[in-house]
Amino acid sequence: MLRNSAEAGNEKPEVITPRPRDAPPSVNDVASGKTGDSNCWESAYQEALHSFGSSDNEHETHAIGNSPDVNELLSILRREREGLSESSWFQKGLEKLRGPLGNVDFLLHLGRAVASLDPTASTAVGILSAVTTIAVGACGAAETVGNNIVEMIKVMPIVDRCDIIHQSDRSEHIRQALVDVYKEVITFYLETHKLLNSKAFTAKATVRQLSGELDKATRGFNGAANRLKDMIYLATKEDTLEIKEGIRTLQGISPSWPTLQSNRPLIMPNVQVDGRINTERFQQIGGYHDRMKRIRNDEACQWIFRDASFGSWLSAPTSQYLTFFGVLGCGKSVTTSCIVDYLEDKAKAEFPHPLILHHYCKIELGSTGSECIYISLLRQMLTKQRRLYLAFQAWYDEELGSGTTEPMLSIPALESFLIKCYEYCGRPLYVVLDGLDECDEDTCRGLISFLDRLRKLSLSREGSPPLKVMFSSRNQVSVRRLLSNSPSVSWFQSLSRDRLIAEHHINMELSHLPPESKSWLIRTLPELSHGSALWIYLVVKNVRASYLNELHSVRKLIDGFPAYSKISETYASLFDRITGKDEDTRNCLSLALETLATAQRPMDVAELSYAVALDASSGDFTTLSALAGNVEPKRVRELIGPFVTSIHIDYSVEGNAAPILEQVALIHQSLTQLVQLARPSNWTDDLKGPQSSADKKKERQAVRKRELHGQLLRSCVGYLLLDEFDKIALLSPQHRSEEAVFDLPFYEAQPDEERFLDPVASGFGPFFTYAACHWLAHAELAAQDSLPSVAELVKLSAVTSKRRENWVEQYCRPDCTRGRKFEMPYRDPLAIAACFGSSALLAEMLDEDLDDWDTFVADDPMLEAERLMLEYGRLATYRSLFQHPKARQSKFFFLATTAYFDHSHRVPSTHLCEDAEEWEKLFGLVYEGADVLVDERLGNGLLCHAAKLGCMPMLRSLFGAASRNASLRAEMLRNGEVEAPRHMSVGEAVRWNQFAAAKFLLQQPGIGTHTRYRNSAGDNVYHLAAESDCGGEMARLLFEHFNEGVDERNGDGQTPLDIAVFFPNRLEFAQALVRIGHVDIRGGRSAEMYRPLRVAVRRCNQAWCSFLVDECGADPSTVLELDADGNSRFVDILDDIPGFEEESRERKQSMLEFICSLAKTKAGKRHRMLAVPGHDKTGMAGDEQP
Template sequence: MSSPTRDDGFRHWWRVRLKHIRLKSRSPSRRSGNKQETLETQNSDSQPSAAGLLLSTQTDDAVPDTDPDPEGAQARTDETSHQVNPNQTHIPNPSIHVELVDNVSPDLWSAAYREAVESLGKDIDIAILKGRNVAELFRQLGEINDEATQESAFLKGVRFLESIQVPLGKFKMALDLATPLTSLDPAVSTVFGMVRGVTAVAITLSTADEDFAKQIAAMLEQIAYIDDCDTLGQKVDKKDIHKALVLVYKKLLEFYSAAYEILSRRGASVIVGLILDNSDLPEIVQDFLRQADTLRKLVQKATLEIVEDIKTMLYDQEIGRWLGSSAMRQQSQYHAYLQDLRAAEACEFLVRYRNFINWYSASNSQHLALLGEMGSGKTVAMGFLVDELRRRSEKQIPQDKVCFYYCQNGGPDQAVQILSCLILSLLEQLPGLKKRFYGWYKQAQASGNFEPATDTKKLREFLQRLLEAIDRQVFFVIDGLDECDRTSRGVILKCLGILSQKISRLKVLLSFRPHDEILGQAEGMPQLQLGCAFSRDSVIVRKAVETHLSCLPKDVEALVIEKVSQLAKGNAIWTKMVIELIQTRGIMAIGPMRLFLDQVPVPTQLSALYTMLLSRCTSNEPENEHLARKALAILAIARRPLSILELAWAVAMGTAPPEVTTVAALSDWVDHQRLISLIHPFIARLNFGDLKKRQVRLIHQSVRAFVIEQVADQPQTQASSASTDRVTLNRRTESLEGLLLEICINYLQLDEIGTTAIFPEEQVAMEALPRDVDLFNDDDLQPNDALNCSWEDLEHGMARYDPADRGFGEFFVYASCHWIHHFGAVTNSSLPSLASIESLCQAGSTRLDNWVQQNCRPDCAIQPRFEFDSSLYDPLSITSLYGSEAMLRGILEKSEFGKDKFLPNPLIGAATQILQWGDFPRLKILLESKHGHQLHNLDFFRLIIKRWSAFATQFKDWDQVFDHVDYVLDISVREQWAGKLLSLAAGAGCMPIVRRLVMRAQQNTELKEQLMRELSCDELRQNALRAAVQGGDLDLISFGK
């Protein structure tokens, strides 16, 4: 032991020295000359900087502190330190040339350590980080023994720390307490080595004083947070942690440097005592603790953020699994698709509706419905309204929340999907509610409801609690509610009703087709209507053309926009698919484009959509599908819109078994509610308050084309050509005509219609009396006024009747008025049986009279619109007027005119009707038939001349009638009535017949002689005729017409 005087001087010297080191560690100034000499003695050739040592790939682990040849170890270390990596980076130093190596560990600890070393610069003795000096330091640590016990100072430090209850075993240290010094890295040029060195030194020096030992213990505990800087193993870019870690490393380096100075200058036996009199080293420890505490707080903060992120991820994962996050993603993707599809200009009018303005501005909970037919663009419009609500919300504080759902495909559990998506949407917009919802869900599971996400009542309860937990306006937008099945639809409407009663700031917007059942459930709800508007159609078409047909020539583009806009009739989905079909076909020239637009086929996608809808509405049940297809076929070919009851009775007639032969029996088969539910997507909006109103029609011509196209799927109408082929199209259409014709004929043959007169005799007598005539009023309707009025206007206020009240059912009016139109449209395969026509049109029958009386009263006004005397008609005359030529030839060929079903002279009767009402070419069919001889007489031509003389028929082309003179010329000569025909024609002034006879007489001597004999009198006209016949000079004939 040294003397006290000597020790005091030594202590004073070390106190000054440590203070000098502390000041230099905080100042960028260069160290003293003595320090510079120390650095130079470590490497006389070139001195690497501390940063260079950190970045080097050399490892001093190769030099163990137990190497028997310390000088050899130092030589190997120096040799390794001078090896240059090809990828090294050179960083200039003001006084020393340093070579840096690039292939450095990229971890955050090394980066912070490097910055700490570089920030200290010349204020730290680089030599103490060299392997030889570190090894010497560790050797000295091992030699510091207690003089009494010869115990290692390090182990003594361990025991001392444990004695003051410092739990070293619980600290996360880079040091093995059992063999601390033999496992130490003798170089501190890496983070790991430096931290281990500081730990060993700190434990060794901790025996100086109990207070100092406690500071050391706190220091060792804080060192553990260095390992946690990656925040639970996540590589994150946290600049605040990096800066704090740099400061911690600087303090550790200062501690290490100061400890090195103490341990390397004097004997180890007096080191511990010196620390008590020197306040700098404890001050360094205190600085370290402050910086380490900052680092700890930052790490804890970042860790807490990550833990919260992990919890949020777990919440998201669990909630997404419960509620079906994939469905939510599909909804978002579909909404984005609609954004690209829409023409905003075609939707902007919706927000100007008074109902929308009132709904949006209301202070309480409100519902609003957007109604439109299938294909009218409801879904695109709803997407527009979603974005419009979001746009308005961006300018508000607090912002409204908008949750939406598109019902794209009907199916089971739609209610569950809708409620789940609304909850998910709300949670995504307000993530602070996730933890609360998670707790509710777990609580529900704990109470025995293991799958709350499948329970609509529980989902509604969750949704209500979420809405009650927030204080801002929420919009629920649900599109296509009619796509849901009846049960799901009812559940959703009920849930929304309950929520609206309990949540004052909930706004609900629904869209659906105007189906009676939904309208009943949504009764009293304000409405927005998506109707048919040419201007809106034009906007939609123009947008579709710009998107898909931008390369079209300008004239072709203009043609497409004009024609498709005219054909759209409010059907946006048809518009879209037709434009896409043009794109697919690649039509560019105006000729093919015009042909395409004249015969627009049903796009394949649209046909698939209609098929899917039909399957959904009929639940894939064969009988339902049969009824629906029958109804759609009737509507596709009907001559006018039908009433709900008319359609139901027609379908019943078309599907009833053969034994149903009375109106009363057929009524039992009528089910209009079921029928409309099966076809409601395909028909226009109905007013179910008036079942007799003629309102049932297909929503678009594409539906009619689809129905006609489907006829080809029937085995008997398979077509080998394309659906656009005119012949195929005509055949399919005729098949539908035959279907409805058969229904009409079968209906009119029901028993009551053949036995009960529609008008009793007394009513017929009253009908003959003048009605509503004011003999003293000169303001009665004038003929010219009548020409400008419709029949509906003329019949307004007239007395009416209802055939159903007479026991004729609801389809009697249509069948009576329009069966003849379908009768004329069928040719070969769809022709009705002759027996059915003969029964329906039997001369003098009540059945014939009933439908004829109704035919001239299509709107059931008592006063008929035109003359139609049933006593003048029989099967042949009706067929001559209304049947196809094929049917006329068939009845002429196969019917027996001698039966009581026909008039006594059926051909004359038929010819009379043709000459008055029909097509003149049909006379030739009569003349050429096997019964044509009945017209080869003077009476037939007398009939022709009589009808020709009538004013009403002179506008017709009579030449084709007069040409029949040539057909019977030989017969007239043979039967000696040619001259009488000439006299008859001349007397009526019928010049066309006279001229034909005169001209033919020039080539036929027998005819000339017969005509001359007929003209034997001396009248002026007869003389002129005789001269004309004799010389063939038609100019001599100057009379007649």
């Protein structure tokens, strides 16, 4: 019997322990980061479960998760579905349901990932799993499939979409509909329990009976699920209407906005994200994953799924890390791609569906930076959780409003939003990061620190979904140190796995070989490879390139091939075999490999061919037509074949097909590093000579990398200077008039619209897009002697030239979209020279006529150049030009102070110099510029500006220079006339809560005039401190130097205490004033209603009231009076909370009770004092009587 079988199995199902849940967060909560536990499914399940909690149902609800009969049935079905044999009920159920349901993702993946489902019904996820398993098994055991069961399984996946609860205004309706669904699921489960206890059936008979009885029991579920589906549809529809309304608002503001057609569908694609970044790089990362899928043998990757550490990581209920360590070339990236697909497949059979995010950190893809990793993860998250788009837009606008120049390039801003997304989604999150060893150590440290914060957040909140992170890396000491507490999986050599890999590559690449040659290679290569999948791949490519077929020739080739441990010799041998001794061929392939090793992204063959032709020509071509005659794409593609991997990118968007582009990148990091170490045509000779130490190789590689960037920079500039590009236009007038349409948020291209620009069709050739978008990046990394000359820069970037217009428009559209994605930060030749040029180049550029409006665009080109030099951290370059006649010395100091503040407080772009010594040297220029500050009367303003921003290097330099220059000291310490709320130096430091700056200033001789200064509103430094976010430390500091100012009144008659009482968070400051300054607690204003205690009562601030009564001796009875019935009430009308009348009433009543309790306590103390013998009973003031 079922019951006995269950007992024999000793199964102990988990007992349900309902947990309280927090209310789900709102959209505003998401924007502000205030999110709590967001597991809407568990919350709804627990509420549904409690609804069955009456005494009549208590016995039945106890059966959930505790029914031996149900558990035995589930065990039988589970054992069958794990085998998925053709005769199992579960498999038959899948086959029967596939007909009426069609290609339902949930059902298909249920069949492949059933082993991961835990059929215990004590959780929201478990009961759905249990009910679905029973339903499928019931369909398999019955002769016919009930319509209601079909409908039930069909609508079951709608439950996964219920996390829209957190976003929609209909959240309460959706939540209640979800509760109703869970009630019906529980009813289904209980019905199963009743049927199993009604008679003693065999399992098969029971399941057959269930197929009929449960077909009736599912009617209620289907009705509830369809109501839930309607609610979600309405909520989604409202989001779409909100977007449409936003566009109509734009139309109302500007009639030039295009009319929104009511019959045009709107979607929410990655416009906001893609509009801020070069999405081509992230499409290449997606293409790389597809390429890994194409070249892998899935069977050769299965070993990792059988590893105990991987299984523990996967099944752990809490957040976990796992690191996959492997040697160079063992196939880590291929295995990682298989893990990603396995997790994706597994997730589709789980409720709620976990989020699976992945990223490949590859030098050849340019995807190893922190910003690139975070944006890649963010794009995937937004794609899979489209409800996050509105939250993304709110976050982006908020970051811009807070002063972040570009949120998508700010690491702290990206980390902050990713944390909000994780909290908001309420789903398990899997993150798979491949190639951690290819990132620099700072990036690794920052990335793991961020993930640690996410993990701690998950572990600190009960019920939070787990975060599972898997890294893959070479076995490097730096990585092991960072992940020392993380469990790991280590690659091991396996001959059987190597045979699978060899057979896979040989069948793909060498299908033309005779059977005996293929068989010999499949047997031999695994034994020689010693586990190096990369070596097997290169050998196969070498055999293919040799055009050898017969076994004896292939055997001879392999016998002469370098061993697996000498991967550099393998590359060199392959290069020599392809090129032979033909110098032109060797030069062509060398240039191609050098270009790919240096390029900012993978390139298509046409781009690569033009770059090679330009480099080989040494600038001999002046027209595109002449250059085109020397380009050989077929030859280049054939030569690079064994050294590259193909990446296919689909540029299509919904409703608009685009061609799939093939791009190529070097096959492995080891090849990139070898190219960066030596010219490919010299590999064989270099490897024969004595080998340098690791440090020498590193130095040599750094020098050569700059040379290679200079080489590709010359190709880019040479291409952009071709004559045609100063005569034709990239954008037509019609395109410019339509551009606003493509910049619209949420705009969807239509099938008949051409969304992509085609520079080739417009006459600009294949290399124009790369050259225009990336020449500046190469300029930043190139050796100084490789930079364009002044004449070339002026020709390339003169403001009124057609050439500049063309390449700038392309630079702003790196993906060839019609709408701009970037703005050009470098507006003229001087700005480019300031960011990338040497001191000599910049000095030569300054000799040009800066007032030539045909060349320069800024109102003050030199000032703009100085700003850019600061932004890019080119401090040493500027110091060398400080004495140039065109240098704007006085204004520069203000710019430098602001830049230092950005550097110190806002973590600016990676270009900003982080060397503190360099900043000190820069501000030391004040010694040389002192006369300018005096002559232009800017010393005082610069001092106040530095104090406001807390720029200590500037403050030290100013007073150091002033100690040698009396005129500068007098200029700095004069009292200027400023409008409130501005102040002199000490007041500015206090107003912006710059404690270190205030302390430094107060120690300087002669600063007393600034300390005692009052602005146009009569405010002294204490008034400013009371208005600012200063604490007790600032109050004590000021009192040491200016104690007489604590009770001074400003122009409105207010003392600092009068101001502080209006701010709840100024209590610490006020406490310090009272304790060390003995301020007058009555304040400065004569009107009773402005006395501090009266103000604190009107503001409903109990903490302030306690402080004023307990520490300051204020009498609470002075704010109370009796009404006609003898009940206490307040003398004043308390301030209302706008829009919250009910809350105002509750707070007022609470405040009244609190003040009455203070009055009673104080009266009791007074009576006890009067009872003391000798106490003066007449000394009490009249207004202090109880």
